[in-house]
Amino acid sequence: MGKSNAAGEKNWRQTKAFRELRQSMLEDLTARGLVDRAYTDKVEEYMDFWVQRQKLEADIAARGVTVADAKRGMPVENRSVSLSVQVSRQMLAIFTALGLKDDACAASPQGDDDDEL
Numbered sequence: 001m002g003k004s005n006a007a008g009e010k011n012w013r014q015t016k017a018f019r020e021l022r023q024s025m026l027e028d029l030t031a032r033g034l035v036d037r038a039y040t041d042k043v044e045e046y047m048d049f050w051v052q053r054q055k056l057e058a059d060i061a062a063r064g065v066t067v068a069d070a071k072r073g074m075p076v077e078n079r080s081v082s083l084s085v086q087v088s089r090q091m092l093a094i095f096t097a098l099g100l101k102d103d104a105c106a107a108s109p110q111g112d113d114d115d116e117l
């Protein structure tokens with residue numbers, strides 16, 4: 001697990017998941033000859049969004065989908081929910097722009113003709 005900082009917040013950049021995902025993306029780009037700074041910077045941008053999404057998901061797990069609004073005295077949507085969706089969309093856009101979506105689709109099984117019903 002990643003270490004926590006002084007505020008007790010997990011340092012997502014120090015996690016195995018972060019390192020493995022970043023390395024995998026960089027290796028994929030290298031294998032395709034896409035080693036220019038423009039491509040590697042996009043991987044770093046993607047990883048920044050990945051960290052933000054982890055924080056948002058942790059907040060949702062801790063506080064729930066709705067939170068109490070002290071001013072209105074009623075439950076309201078946890079803002080982390082909609083922010084997580086926005087961050088996820090941006091991550092997908094970067095993933096697609098790097099050509100990783102096409103690679104992932106090509107690698108996923110499309111179904112075998114040998115399946116028995």
